[in-house]
Amino acid sequence: MITLILIGLNVLIFILTVISDPAFLLTPSIQAIVQWGGLEVDLVMAGEWWRLISSMFIHLGAIHLLANMYALYTIGFFLESIVGRVVFLTTYLTTGILSGLWSFLMHQDTFYVSAGASGAIAGIFGAYIFILLTPMIPKASRDKLLKNVGYIIAVNIGYGATKGMNIDHAAHLGGLISGLCIAGIFYLFFYLWSQKFKTIKKMWLRWGSMTAVFVLTLVVSFSTLYNRQFSDYAIFSKLTKEFGDVEKEMWKDLNELPLCQSTPQALTKFETNITHKMQSLRRIKEAMVLLQLQGKKDNLRNYLIDYMHLFDQEFHFTQLSLQEDTLKYKSEIIEIGKKITQLRQSFDASFKSH
Known part of the structure; x- marks a missing residue:
């Protein structure tokens, strides 16, 4: 009965997500996943702990x-x-x-979004395996049931092959281990104790042990997440995402400037839509300078800082050109554009060599 309810609930929520955004049918955007309750590391760290539950019921496409x-x-x-x-x-x-x-915990230093019931399913899979290895299951039935284990593993391997690296192995491992542990608690408190102490009602053991497990889970989750501080790597991942969003919008606005019918109209659009975005990039750059990073993350940070510095220079000369209604800064703008291109090429070559 509970199995059917859980399946129905997952399907219902999936239908609602598809109605709200048809992209959920195949490959939803990260923004849509987060909007519907996906587990995003920085939001959980910021206090949205409920995502540990909501993310269990969000799926990334029909195949998932x-x-x-x-x-x-x-x-x-x-x-x-x-x-x-x-x-x-x-x-x-x-x-x-x-x-x-x-x-x-495994992805707290990165920008990471996860969703799906696979962690919980890995948990009941772990419990399933544990129960199969106990006297609760007659030996004659084990071979057939172990075949089911093989089918499930094959399905998950097949799905994993279609998704490449986009599999949350940490969630699967966490679910599997916790499922094995909970099944062990059930076997100890309910099956063994109920055999030894006949006077204790099985219902009390079942409710008591599972209530203790659930409360302990909430306590562990609360104590782990409470007042947790962002590491420099987590801050960097968050700033990198913010940089990407702001830069994308700025380039969109800059490309629309030549479409303006007059210089005053272009200047108004520039100061209305672009100036505050440039201020955001400056804030991002200043925050990145303060971070203590190593390795590739440090190289990426230095690249982004240099890129934003050049972008700021281009912004400055473009603004002067519009304010003075002149082309005398054109050579400076072209030269900065060349430096940005060289910086990108150097960065791409450096990361490909690794």
């Missing part, structure tokens, strides 16, 4: 949804029939939260 729901359907009904609804639901939600938490 089908692969996860097939795994949930295949494992879910069997595991739920063995451990019961309370334990199954607790395992799903708890491992989903812990897999998201582990993904956050």
Whole structure:
């Protein structure tokens, strides 16, 4: 019953995301994923902890949804029939939260967005494997059930092959390990103890152990995330993303200037749309200078600082040209453009050599 409800809920949310943005059917944008509750590292660090739960129900395309729901359907009904609804639901939600938490910890120094039920499914998969290795399952049934494990692994490998590196392995590992642990707790407190202490009601053991597990999960998540500070690498990733967004908008506005019918109109557009964006780039550059970075991140930071410096110079001469309605700064603007091109080529060659 819980398995069907979870499948229905995932499908319903997916339909809603597709209605809001048809791109969700194949490859949604990062902005859309975040808007719908995807796990974005800097937002979680900023206090939006609820994303550890919401991200479990957001899928990145129909194939992603089908692969996860097939795994949930295949494992879910069997595991739920063995451990019961309370334990199954607790395992799903708890491992989903812990897999998201582990993904956050592994990617906290990067700009990273994750979504999907695969962490929670890895959790019930871990519980499924643990239960198969206990006397709770007759030996005669194990071979057939282990074949199901093989089918599920094959489906996930096939899906992984289509997505390349865009797989959150940290979430899968976190879910798998936490699922094994929760199944171990269930086996100890419910199966073994209920055999030894006949007078203790099984329902009490089930509810008590799973309530303790869920509360402990919330405590661990809270204590891990509470008052957590951004590292310089996390700040750099956030600034890099902001730089990309601002630069894209600035180039769009700059390319539209020649379309203006007069110099005053171009100047008005320039000062209205571009000036405050340049101020944002200056703020980003100043923040990047203060960061303590090493290796490729340091090289990228230095490149971006040099790029923004040249961009600022081009902005200055373009503004003067419009204010004075003159072409006498054209040579300076062209020369700066050449330096920007050389800087880009040097940067590309440097990173390709690595």
